[in-house]
Amino acid sequence: MPETKPLQLICPAGSLPALKAAVDHGADGVYLGFKDNTNARNFSGLNFDDKSLAEGIRYAQTKGRQVLLALNTYPQPATLARWHRAVDKAAHLGVDAVILADPGLMAYAVKTHPQLRLHLSVQGSATSYEAIEFYRERFGIRRAVLPRVLSLAQVRNVVENTDVEIELFGFGGLCVMVEGRCLLSSYACGDSPNTFGACSPGHAVRWQQTPQGMETRLNGVLIDRYADNEKAGYPTLCKGRFQVRGETYYALEEPTSLNTLEMLPEMLRLGIAAIKIEGRQRSPAYVAQVTRVWRAAIDAVKRSADGFTPNPAWMAELNKVSEGSMHTLGAYYRPWK
Amino acid sequence: MKLSLGPLLYYWSREDTLVFFEAAASWPVDIVHLGEAVCSRRHLLRLPDWLDLAGRLADAGKEVVLSTLPLIESESDLKTLRRITGNGRFLVEANDFGAVRLLAEAGAAFVAGPTLNVYNPDTLALLREAGAVRWVPPVEMPREMLAAMPVPEGMQTELFAYGRLPLAFSARCFTARHYNLQKDDCQFKCLDHPDGLALDTREGETFLTLNGIQTQSGKVMSLAHRLGELAGLKVDCLRLSPQSRHMDRVVALFRGLLDGDIAADQAPARLERLMPGQPCDGYWLGEAGMAYRGTAVG
Numbered sequence: 001m002p003e004t005k006p007l008q009l010i011c012p013a014g015s016l017p018a019l020k021a022a023v024d025h026g027a028d029g030v031y032l033g034f035k036d037n038t039n040a041r042n043f044s045g046l047n048f049d050d051k052s053l054a055e056g057i058r059y060a061q062t063k064g065r066q067v068l069l070a071l072n073t074y075p076q077p078a079t080l081a082r083w084h085r086a087v088d089k090a091a092h093l094g095v096d097a098v099i100l101a102d103p104g105l106m107a108y109a110v111k112t113h114p115q116l117r118l119h120l121s122v123q124g125s126a127t128s129y130e131a132i133e134f135y136r137e138r139f140g141i142r143r144a145v146l147p148r149v150l151s152l153a154q155v156r157n158v159v160e161n162t163d164v165e166i167e168l169f170g171f172g173g174l175c176v177m178v179e180g181r182c183l184l185s186s187y188a189c190g191d192s193p194n195t196f197g198a199c200s201p202g203h204a205v206r207w208q209q210t211p212q213g214m215e216t217r218l219n220g221v222l223i224d225r226y227a228d229n230e231k232a233g234y235p236t237l238c239k240g241r242f243q244v245r246g247e248t249y250y251a252l253e254e255p256t257s258l259n260t261l262e263m264l265p266e267m268l269r270l271g272i273a274a275i276k277i278e279g280r281q282r283s284p285a286y287v288a289q290v291t292r293v294w295r296a297a298i299d300a301v302k303r304s305a306d307g308f309t310p311n312p313a314w315m316a317e318l319n320k321v322s323e324g325s326m327h328t329l330g331a332y333y334r335p336w337k
Numbered sequence: 338m339k340l341s342l343g344p345l346l347y348y349w350s351r352e353d354t355l356v357f358f359e360a361a362a363s364w365p366v367d368i369v370h371l372g373e374a375v376c377s378r379r380h381l382l383r384l385p386d387w388l389d390l391a392g393r394l395a396d397a398g399k400e401v402v403l404s405t406l407p408l409i410e411s412e413s414d415l416k417t418l419r420r421i422t423g424n425g426r427f428l429v430e431a432n433d434f435g436a437v438r439l440l441a442e443a444g445a446a447f448v449a450g451p452t453l454n455v456y457n458p459d460t461l462a463l464l465r466e467a468g469a470v471r472w473v474p475p476v477e478m479p480r481e482m483l484a485a486m487p488v489p490e491g492m493q494t495e496l497f498a499y500g501r502l503p504l505a506f507s508a509r510c511f512t513a514r515h516y517n518l519q520k521d522d523c524q525f526k527c528l529d530h531p532d533g534l535a536l537d538t539r540e541g542e543t544f545l546t547l548n549g550i551q552t553q554s555g556k557v558m559s560l561a562h563r564l565g566e567l568a569g570l571k572v573d574c575l576r577l578s579p580q581s582r583h584m585d586r587v588v589a590l591f592r593g594l595l596d597g598d599i600a601a602d603q604a605p606a607r608l609e610r611l612m613p614g615q616p617c618d619g620y621w622l623g624e625a626g627m628a629y630r631g632t633a634v635g
Binding site: 049074075076077078080101102103104106107108124125126127128129130131133134135137138148151154157158160176177178181182183184186187188189190192194195219221222223224225241242243245247248251252253328331334335336337 | 545
């Protein structure tokens with residue numbers, strides 16, 4: 001694998017058409033997963049089987065782009081072999097790296113496929129260089145994806161104290177909790193990102209028109225209720241409206257997307273290896289649109305970091321596809337906390 | 338079967354905290370966890386205070402464990418972490434892999450805390466090799482999965498058996514958010530909510546509990562009526578998570594159940610009077626964590 005250039009653009013591929021859209025519109029790499037609970041976007045109709053993965057790898061690598069395979073849920077005793085087989089397949093099909101969260105699975109990958117490049121998934125919840133160094137020393141990880149909880153100053157402290165490449169989320173759905181440390185979904189409906197590979201899974205969702213308005217429920221729990229003039233959103237449970245001491249509001253987070261476009265110059269200066277776009281559950285059209293904007297922005301910032309300002313047209317285009325048509329800098333901007 | 342008092346997850350006044358743990362010295366618990374395990378802004382007891390308390394509890398015959406923060410954000414968090422992992426006297430519960438690295442480097446035995454996400458035998462074995470002598474399964478782990486985990490020689494299992502479930506951590510403080518305050522200027526509002534801040538659905542159903550950067554269950558997890566189901570599992574201790582009122586009676590009830598002085602079928606009714614919310618036991622059965630069946634299986 002060639003030496004990594006800074007600010008690679010890593011885009012989501014929930015399907016072969018999405019992968020092609022990402023590659024065609026300028027992604028340096030795509031990330032994807034198999035059609036099962038070995039990855040954290042285990043939604044029906046998404047992801048790759050062996051045949052589509054082989055085709056996707058061929059398509060991307062022929063054009064000099066990378067394919068990163070997410071195996072970032074936590075293997076469990078009864079089904080451990082499924083994760084092992086997935087690592088084996090990844091190695092045999094020739095992916096550029098696997099993105100793992102579980103130390104036991106990393107140990108398996110290192111032992112069985114010593115040439116396989118390992119990335120630490122955001123689901124590994126590593127927020128300090130001490131944690132990242134744990135995985136580097138033991139498993140030789142080459143890159144870590146940071147949870148969306150650190151301010152940029154805190155990110156800098158991580159970058160300055162490890163040789164492991166750092167990948168940051170730049171755009172898309174915003175987990176308000178530390179990834180890998182959130183059991184809200186399994187508390188409400190039995191399936192958690194850690195073991196099942198999905199948060200607020202579709203099978204637990206109910207939409208119901210009532211005299212009080214459209215209600216969205218997750219396994220019976222009322223996540224939100226919408227007046228006629230409000231657009232009802234998917235009931236991701238941390239983005240609902242709840243009551244706290246008699247006040248009804250978005251108690252955890254608004255339905256909003258992360259958008260860090262304006263922070264690109266600082267990310268370049270910090271030496272961030274890659275920017276990740278969230279959204280494997282989104283359409284190929286979304287992937288094409290977001291990839292195009294981010295490609296243009298990254299190229300612009302590399303030409304001139306000092307003179308960089310986000311083009312208003314880019315922001316408008318990104319807001320069109322943002323959850324709730326709103327965006328935030330999230331934890332990178334300290335007052336968000 | 339040992340009883341373990343989990344780390345205090347709430348923020349209480351200095352006096353209330355000291356009174357609570359001084360009292361715990363005479364409760365029938367074998368293990369006491371000390372230290373700040375949620376938010377680095379909480380400072381009414383600093384590490385030297387926790388260490389003083391640890392010494393007194395150790396003198397009273399308790400095994401003391403110092404818990405570390407599950408979310409490490411800054412260099413100052415790391416400084417505190419290094420002082421804890423290098424304390425040289427008390428066992429440490431590692432709640433992130435940075436702590437594991439420091440403890441393994443120092444050759445210190447440690448407890449692998451519930452946020453390390455140990456879901457399979459390979460990871461458990463790896464932690465044993467790194468020096469873990471006890472582990473706490475993720476609170477969402479069902480009985481069936483625990484039964485399928487081969488526990489390495491020299492490793493004890495501590496099961497979360499009572500209390501509001503720690504479910505999630507964030508960089509954002511939800512208590513400060515409720516008061517329209519920024520986290521850096523939170524005015525320590527957690528002090529006003531000794532058992533957290535209730536978050537209900539819009540139809541008034543209890544759902545979650547806000548506790549600063551931590552989100553807990555609204556319901557109170559209890560395995561008191563299911564202690565018989567631990568037979569055949571290699572569980573060495575039960576973790577009881579502190580609450581502001583009646584903790585002495587909760588501990589006594591679990592001790593009575595384990596000693597056979599209290600019948601299991603009496604446990605739910607007696608315990609519910611002591612709980613700050615409705616009970617739940619769904620995780621243990623492989624269901625939604627908030628579910629509650631009440632009666633033991635089989």
